[in-house]
Each structure stands twice: as C-alpha cells, then as structure tokens.
Amino acid sequence: MSEADLEMVRGWRNHGEVRRWMYTSHEIGGVEHSEWFAANAANPSRFALVYELDEVPTGFVNLALDPVEPGSATWGFYLAPDAPLGAGRDLGRAALEFAFLVAGVDCLRGEALATNVNSITFHRRLGFDDKGVIAGHHRREDGTGHDVAFFEMTKETWRTQRESNRR
Template sequence: MSGAPHVVLRPLAAADRDRLLAWRNQPEVARWMYSDHAISPEEHARWFAGVVADARRRYWVIEADGAPVGLANLYDLAPEHGRTSWAYYLAEPSTRGQGIGAFVEYWVIEHVFGELGLNKLWCEVLVDNQGVWKLHEGFGFQREALFRQHVRKDGVPADVVGLGLLASDWAKQRQASRDRLVARGFDLPA
C-alpha cells in the first residue's frame, strides 16, 4: 500500500452547515463555482435548508483519514430520465494531489450507475478548470457541450464545458479506473 488516505463520503449533517459556509467562501473554492460572491450566513442558511429538503439532490461530506475535507453532490436527480448531474470540491488545500478527487469520482460514478441504477452522469466545469475536466475525461466522460460565455466570473464572461458519462461508457472504463486507484493504494470494494 502506498499510504493513500482513507477516504469516505458520509451524508451531509446539520453540524456541517457552518463548515460548508466557510469552505464555500474560500477564494480557491469560489473561483471554480458559478457564483463567486461572498455568501452571507442568511443566504447559506436558506440554501442549506433547501438542499436538505430537496429529493432531487444528495450531498456527502468527503472525509480523508477522519477529517472533513470537501463536499460532493448530485443534483437534478431525474430517475424518470435515468440521469443526474454532479459536482464536488476539495476545500482543504493540503489534500490536493493525493488522489482524493479521483477516489471521489470513482465512488460517485459507482453510486450513480450501481446503487441508483441510472444511465447518465453529467457535469459542467469552467473551461479554465482544466485539471478537473481532464480528470473527468480520464474516467470516461466525454465532452458533449461547450457553453460559450455561460457564466460571469468577476464580471467577465466565462465558458463552461459540459461532460457526460453513460453507464455503457463506464462499463468499458471501470476496470482501468479501479486499477489506477488500487495502484495508488486506495482500498476499493470488488
């Protein structure tokens, strides 16, 4: 084993609310989000109450070696169409480069196609966030869209890449993705 961190995704809890606000307002996290303004406690409280009550969303806190380090979520969960969208971020800079993002990607994909039985996983990534969209492509996601000037970042129009992964794509990519994570020392179920 190469000393990979022990990573788990646990369901979001009420006790996570303040931590998420602090994370979300970090410049390095806000930089990659559609909205980049400072989020007030009141705005965050409304958002948090909404996500807890929304059946079309699922949220998990990412933990590495027992410490909370980020957030992953599904949104626009549409079983009637066999698809959902997803996003994640690592808020703790010290965790980047350890393969945690790759582990989260694998876990979410397995959850969506295995436990939820959906056919498509979709995401949108700012075009400047090359590391993340390349990570997605490494797991078999295909670029399906380029949304030109889709959002404004610091008042400047920014392009967004739309990426999709089908269950059939994952069936071809799964073993190679799993092997890469196991080679890095991550413990994955068979």
C-alpha cells in the same frame, strides 16, 4: 452532509481556490448557506454529500437528478483546501459509485468553466466524454460571459471502465 457539517462546508466553499470556479462566485453568508442546505434536504432529487478520506471530511459533492429527463443527473464538487494529493480522483470515483449504484443515475453530466483546467482534466481522467464547449454560456454576477465545457458519462461506460481497471 448533515447540519453539523454546515460551517465546515461553507468554509471550503468560500475558499478563494474553490469560489473562483463556481457559477456563484460571491462569498456565501451563513443564512444563505443554511437556506440552500434546507432547500436541498427537502428535495428528494438532490443529494449533498461529504466525501471522507480515511474518515476525515475532505470534500463536497452535490448530485441533482434531472426532473425532466429521468435517469440523468448533474454534479458539482470541490475538495477541502488542505486535501492531500490524489484526493480528487478518489472523491470522483466515490461519487460515480454513489451516482450509478445508489442514486439510480444512468447518465451523469458535468460542466466546468472552460478555464478550469483542474476540473476539465479531472473529468477526462475519470473517463467522462467531452461534449463540447459553449461560448459565453455562463453569465457572471458582474455581467461578463464565460465559456463552459460540458462532459458526460453513462452508467455503461462507467461499468466497462471499472471492469477493465480491475483486470
């Protein structure tokens, strides 16, 4: 992601169908978004990525390397609201390839609100292992607690699945 992508990504991030699943669910203003981008760009443990489908920007992925546990990382993602069917799976595959082959990740962790069926299905379809649900793990800005589902994929699992998909 570059500075030229800021408004496009903010538009996706503020779309109701994306925002409702984020931990920070308020509408993101221009200044807040620019500050987030600058902090991210200055942090070598963080990657902000625009996913392109046939050279058309179609989604966003962020990857955060764990400062405490080397080799571990967490990710977040969303599609552009007008993304075509199947774009999610392709975004996921591209992001996994980036995490394991470019960013040096050995274990990628994902989490989703337990009501986010699309994200849960998406993680499972990509081959992530279910690591359980923690009740009330996420506290919303309005004070309400929400259950969170956790997922994990190791580089070894990813490599094995990738090879068997090729056969």
